[in-house]
Amino acid sequence: MAEGIKIVTKNRKARHEFSIEETLEAGLVLRGSEVKSIREGRISLQEAFCRVENGEMTLFNCHIAPYSHVDESTAPDATRPKKLLLHGTEIRRWEKESHQKGYTIIPLMVYFRDGYAKVEIGLAKGKKLYDKRADIAEKEAKRRMEQLSRKSY
Secondary structure: OOOOEEEEOOOHHHHHHEEEEEEEEEEEEOOOOHHHHHHHHEOOOOOOOEEEEEEEEEEEOOEEEOOOOOOOOOOOOOOEEEEEOOOOOHHHHHHHHHHHHHHEEEEEEEEEEEEEEEEEEEEEEEOHHHHHHHHHHHHHHHHHHHHHHHOOO
């Protein structure tokens, strides 16, 4: 990654469950205490997904825990939908592509770039069970080859 980027969290299961066709960086519309909570790393992308509604891309099921120094009654809802900041042409193109069979838009990671919270989203197609097994076998073979090459020295 480039300089000035601090990765907060990654959706590690995303690349296992889906094959990522294309990625895009989007800004996040957040409330004040949510930014501080994200800086503490109290965010989860486990069940998160994106959808286009009314010409706007929205992030759903992204859990941001309430900031520890804020009163619970004034803290925003932890799983409220968060608007993503993208150009209109990008939103329309991704909406069209996500309506194809088997495609969805998922968040891959959240990070700070130059002080602004950003989310990397990916156009993803769900993997079949045999694809997941093939990926695991490929990783195992690669790991074994690296181990053998280290032992030969």
